[in-house]
Amino acid sequence: MAQNLKLLVPLHVSYIQNLGKSQDELAYHLTAHLRMNAIYWGLTALYIMGHQGALDREEMIEFVMSCWDEEAGGFGAHPDHDAHILSTLSAIQILIMQDALDRLDVDRVVKFILSLQQPSGVFSGDSFGEVDTRFLYCAVNALSLLGRLSELDVERTVSYIRECRNYDGGFGATIGAESHAAQVFVCVAALAILDRLDVVDQQTLCWWLSERQLPNGGLNGRPEKLEDVCYSFWVLSALSILNKMTWIDSEKLVSFILSAQDPESGGIADRPGDMADVFHTQFGVAGLSLLGYPGLVDLDPVYCMPASIIEARGLRKGWKSLPRKSL
Amino acid sequence: MANVQNQSVFYAERPEWEDVIPLPQYESVKPLAPIFYTPEYKDATDYFRGIVRMGEKSPRVLDLTENIIRQNPAHYSAWQYRYKTLMALGVPLEEELRLMDELAVKYLKTYQVWHHRRLLVQQTRNPAPELAFIAGCLQEDAKNYHTWSYRQWLLAHFNDEALWANELDFVDGMLDIDVRNNSAWHHRFFVVFQSGVRKGEEDRSEVLHRELTYVKMKISVVPNNMSAWNYLRGILDHSKTPYSTLASFVAPYCEAEPTRPDDSSKDIVDLEDPFPSQDAHLPCAAAIEFMADVHESLGGDNLKVATELWSSLASTHDAFRKKYWEYRIREAQSRAH
Numbered sequence: 001m002a003q004n005l006k007l008l009v010p011l012h013v014s015y016i017q018n019l020g021k022s023q024d025e026l027a028y029h030l031t032a033h034l035r036m037n038a039i040y041w042g043l044t045a046l047y048i049m050g051h052q053g054a055l056d057r058e059e060m061i062e063f064v065m066s067c068w069d070e071e072a073g074g075f076g077a078h079p080d081h082d083a084h085i086l087s088t089l090s091a092i093q094i095l096i097m098q099d100a101l102d103r104l105d106v107d108r109v110v111k112f113i114l115s116l117q118q119p120s121g122v123f124s125g126d127s128f129g130e131v132d133t134r135f136l137y138c139a140v141n142a143l144s145l146l147g148r149l150s151e152l153d154v155e156r157t158v159s160y161i162r163e164c165r166n167y168d169g170g171f172g173a174t175i176g177a178e179s180h181a182a183q184v185f186v187c188v189a190a191l192a193i194l195d196r197l198d199v200v201d202q203q204t205l206c207w208w209l210s211e212r213q214l215p216n217g218g219l220n221g222r223p224e225k226l227e228d229v230c231y232s233f234w235v236l237s238a239l240s241i242l243n244k245m246t247w248i249d250s251e252k253l254v255s256f257i258l259s260a261q262d263p264e265s266g267g268i269a270d271r272p273g274d275m276a277d278v279f280h281t282q283f284g285v286a287g288l289s290l291l292g293y294p295g296l297v298d299l300d301p302v303y304c305m306p307a308s309i310i311e312a313r314g315l316r317k318g319w320k321s322l323p324r325k326s327l
Numbered sequence: 328m329a330n331v332q333n334q335s336v337f338y339a340e341r342p343e344w345e346d347v348i349p350l351p352q353y354e355s356v357k358p359l360a361p362i363f364y365t366p367e368y369k370d371a372t373d374y375f376r377g378i379v380r381m382g383e384k385s386p387r388v389l390d391l392t393e394n395i396i397r398q399n400p401a402h403y404s405a406w407q408y409r410y411k412t413l414m415a416l417g418v419p420l421e422e423e424l425r426l427m428d429e430l431a432v433k434y435l436k437t438y439q440v441w442h443h444r445r446l447l448v449q450q451t452r453n454p455a456p457e458l459a460f461i462a463g464c465l466q467e468d469a470k471n472y473h474t475w476s477y478r479q480w481l482l483a484h485f486n487d488e489a490l491w492a493n494e495l496d497f498v499d500g501m502l503d504i505d506v507r508n509n510s511a512w513h514h515r516f517f518v519v520f521q522s523g524v525r526k527g528e529e530d531r532s533e534v535l536h537r538e539l540t541y542v543k544m545k546i547s548v549v550p551n552n553m554s555a556w557n558y559l560r561g562i563l564d565h566s567k568t569p570y571s572t573l574a575s576f577v578a579p580y581c582e583a584e585p586t587r588p589d590d591s592s593k594d595i596v597d598l599e600d601p602f603p604s605q606d607a608h609l610p611c612a613a614a615i616e617f618m619a620d621v622h623e624s625l626g627g628d629n630l631k632v633a634t635e636l637w638s639s640l641a642s643t644h645d646a647f648r649k650k651y652w653e654y655r656i657r658e659a660q661s662r663a664h
Contacts, residue, residue, distance in 0.1 A: 033401040080352050080376055082404045128407045130442040167516055167561030173472070176479040176521060178513040180472060204564075210651045211553060217647075223553040224507040225470065247651045 005258035007288060008266065009295070012281060013051045015266030016042040019278055034279075036067055036077045040090035041282035043097055047306045048289050048297045052097070061100045064091045072127070073108040084126045085116055089138040092145055093305055096313075110148045113139050117153065121160030122174070132173045133164055137186035141303055144193045144315060158196050161187045169204030181212060181221040181234040188238045189302045192317045202242055209235050210247040217252030218271065228270045229260045229280045232287030237301035240290050241319045250291045250322060257284045292322035337367070338374040343387065349373035350380055371395050372402075379408060384415035393426070400434040406443055413447075420447050428460060432467060441473045445480065454485045462497065469501065475510045479517055491525055494518045506545055509554040516558060520565055535566050540598055543576055547601035550580050550611040560617075571621045576600040580607075580614030581636075612645040623659060630663055 019042060039060060046054050066079045067087065074083030075091035088109065095101050116123045116139065123135040136157060143149045163175045164187060170179025171187035184205065191197050212219045212235050218227025219235045232253060239245050259272045260280070267276025268284035289299040298307035302317050310316055338344045351373050371394050378388055392409035395402050413423060424447055431440045448454055458481070464474045482490055495518060501511040519528075519538060528534050542559045546552065563570060579585035580603055587602060603609055615636050622633035634656050641652035 033399075033403060076404075080372070080404075082407065084403065126403065126407070128403065128410070128442065129446070130438060166513065167520075167565060168557050173476060174480065176483055176517050177476045178472065178510050207651075208557075210648060213648065215647055222470070223509040223557065225509070247648075247654060249647050249650065252647065 005255065005261070007049075007258060007285075007293060007295075008261055008263060009049050009051070011263070011266035012261075012268070012285070013046060013049060013054050013266075015262075015276065015281065016046055016278060017054055033077045033081065036064070036075060036087035036090045036094075038278050039063065040093050041278045043094055044299075044305060045278070045282040045285045047097060048285050048299050050295070050297055057098055057100075060094065061098055061103060064094050065103055067091065073105070073112040075109075082126060083112060085113065085123060085135045085138045085142075086125060088113065089142045092142050093303075096145060096309060097305065106146055106148070110143065110146060110151060113142055114151060117156070120163075120175075121153070121156035121158070133161065133171060133183050133190075134173065134186050136160065137190045140190040140193050145303070145313070147313075149193075154194055154196075158191070158194060158199060161191060162199050165199070165201070168208045169201045169206075170208050178222065179208065181209070181219070181231050181238070184209065185234040185237050188241050189304075192241050192302045192319070193315075195317075197242070200242065202244075206239060206242055206244040206247060209239050210244070213248050213253065217249065217254075217256035219248075219253065226271070227256070229257055229268055229287070230270065230283040232257055233283035233290075233301075233304070236287050236290045237304070240301040240321050241317070243318070243320045245290065245320065245322055254288065254291050254293060257287055260284065290321040292324045294325045294327045296324070298324070337370045338391070339370055344374060347374055347377045347381070347383075350376035352376070365398075368395075368398050371398065375405060375408070379404075384412040386416065386418075388412045389416075396430070400430070400437040400440060403439055406439040410443060410446055414450075420451050423447055424451070431460075432464060435464065435468055435471055435474070438473065441477050445477065448481070449484075452485075454481050454487070454490060457481055458490065458493075458497075465501065469505060469508055470510045472510070475514060479514065482518075483522060486523075488526065491518070491522075502545065506549050507552050507554055509557075512554045512558045516561055520562065531566075535562065535568070538562050539573075543601050544596075544598075546580070547607075548604050550603055550607045550609065550614065553613060556613040556617065570617065570624060574618070574621050577614050577617050577621070579603055580609060580611045581618050583610050585609065610644060612640060615640055615644055619655070630659055633659060 019038070043052065043055065043060070046052050064075070067075045067077065067081070069076050069083035072083035074085070074088040076083050077087040081087070092104070092109070095104055116125070116135065118124060118131060122131045122133065123139045124131045125135045140149070140152065140157065143152055160175070161171065164171045164177070164183070166172060166179045168179050171183050172178050172180060173183050188197070188200060191199050211223065212221070212231060214220060214227050216227060218229070219231040220227050221231050221234065236245065239247065257268065260269045260274070261267070262269065262276040265276070267278070268281045269276045270280050285296070286299050286304065289296040290301055298321065299305070300307040300310040300316065301319050301321070303310050303315070307316070339349065371391060375391055375395055378391060389409065389412060392405045392412070395405040396409070413420065424444070427440065427444050427447065431444065434440050448457060458478070461474055461478045461481070464471065468474065482494070495515070498511050498515045498518065501508055519534060524531070539562065542555055542562070545555045546559070549555070559573075563573070576599070585603065588597075619633045619636035622629040622636065637652045637655050641649045645652065
């Protein structure tokens with residue numbers, strides 16, 4: 001069993017460092033639309049493991065700025081891509097973690113974000129119009145980080161989230177859509193930022209979230225689905241925000257995440273035996289931080305960024321993670 | 328689309344593209360890391376950037392964007408520009424939808440495929456054929472989130488009586504294939520309780536009774552199915568029906584070897600309180616939890632029974648969620664004092 005497994009920090013650091021050097025052309029161009037997010041995931045994971053300097057700061061800032069879409073006033077995922085809310089939030093998060101927010105035209109980016117809100121209160125991801133509570137969270141998170149929440153129509157935003165609440169206490173991507181742990185995270189975190197957790201049926205939702213743990217310790221995103229490391233963060237973050245972390249078996253979950261590590265090349269996969277990627281590496285490490293895994297830096301589950309950075313901006317909410325264990 | 332067959336030929340070598348100046352990536356920017364694209368992808372996206380710079384919206388743009396999408400279905404700028412081009416050309420969208428039939432199944436997990444489809448159907452205003460198309464996609468992946476969301480959007484957006492007509496039969500069919508399909512259970516709730524009251528469904532107590540009978544029958548066949556228990560709780564909460572009204576149905580599911588009623592040997596199914604099937608794995612943790620909730624809601628001496636049930640879950644029937652059951656016991660005790 002995985003009882004004696006450890007988090008392979010040096011291996012994961014070099015795994016993330018090597019990502020940008022990948023010569024695997026097919027995988028690389030197929031993920032270009034996630035490049036900005038991937039850098040945010042990699043940097044956050046490094047930060048939580050205490051190695052935030054492992055990637056070159058100047059190069060990273062230059063890359064972020066090269067993705068600025070001058071016409072739209074937001075960031076694309078890649079230098080030639082149109083601005084999108086997902087990459088715009090990632091860019092802002094990276095600039096804040098690198099203490100380089102002075103490079104940003106805050107007024108223009110705020111205008112871009114606000115322009116994406118729909119009459120129903122939800123946000124679209126770009127001018128193409130696809131809507132999703134994920135995009136709503138990105139907007140709320142970004143505006144909060146930039147200190148510009150006062151410009152948001154909070155009532156309209158909250159009312160859309162309320163409409164997405166389902167009979168099991170969870171939230172979906174749009175009104176009428178099935179509850180899904182990732183959508184639960186974005187809705188609960190957005191409500192936390194807006195100080196509107198009263199919208200959550202906490203008893204039912206936390207029960208549903210604790211139901212996500214399977215006998216092997218892993219968490220799934222919906223009933224009767226397979227476990228996946230990324231739900232360690234989606235489920236745990238919501239439980240942490242609602243102060244119910246103790247409702248799940250943390251030791252079993254820690255073992256499950258650790259068993260999904262690639263002990264040869266580094267990185268964490270969705271489940272043991274699968275191929276590692278930066279997305280699951282970040283959310284595995286983030287989950288471990290919330291679970292009090294020894295030696296890790298505290299992660300803020302609301303913003304999914306290092307807790308000290310959020311505290312320094314005066315944005316910390318009332319979440320609780322498990323106490324940090326000693327080495 | 329005219330030139331799709333010639334995909335192997337680079338745009339740079341096609342005479343009909345001579346007038347476009349390809350725009351390579353990173354004209355002035357040093358990338359964080361060099362990117363090694365396939366020559367085909369680099370060629371197509373160079374020409375795409377060239378086209379976008381010129382603002383051209385012509386039939387050949389449809390060929391070009393289809394080529395890029397086939398190489399990388401997540402290229403959202405290509406999707407966006409393709410849609411703008413379709414609108415500018417004013418071409419009939421049926422052909423585009425047929426192409427999307429193919430691409431949706433191929434790239435089922437790509438957001439853009441579904442969003443593009445939504446935009447097209449909003450233009451054609453012909454939602455009826457979509458239901459069969461969606462049903463086909465769900466044969467490939469019965470729990471695909473995008474596919475189900477698209478169905479819910481389609482029904483709610485057009486909200487046409489004929490569209491809704493066979494939804495319950497459809498859900499029934501999906502649950503026949505896999506009774507643990509949470510997406511199908513969710514969809515059932517969406518259809519019956521979340522989308523307004525349709526003709527023939529005005530008598531809500533009759534509807535509730537029908538749904539209770541339905542979910543009880545499904546539980547009797549496969550008791551250890553969280554999706555069905557969640558549905559049961561959902562409709563009880565929604566209709567503000569006390570859980571205690573279900574106590575006689577739930578009781579036999581809480582026992583390892585329930586005593587079968589005398590007539591259960593005959594082929595008579597009690598629709599109100601269907602008995603667990605012969606091969607059911609009992610006791611069922613979800614039933615014990617439900618029964619504990621019943622006792623908790625009744626209060627008084629029943630709290631003791633609830634606590635015993637939670638203890639049995641913590642120690643035996645659902646031991647890996649021990650912490651949650653202990654929390655329930657503490658909560659109940661603090662309220663009792």
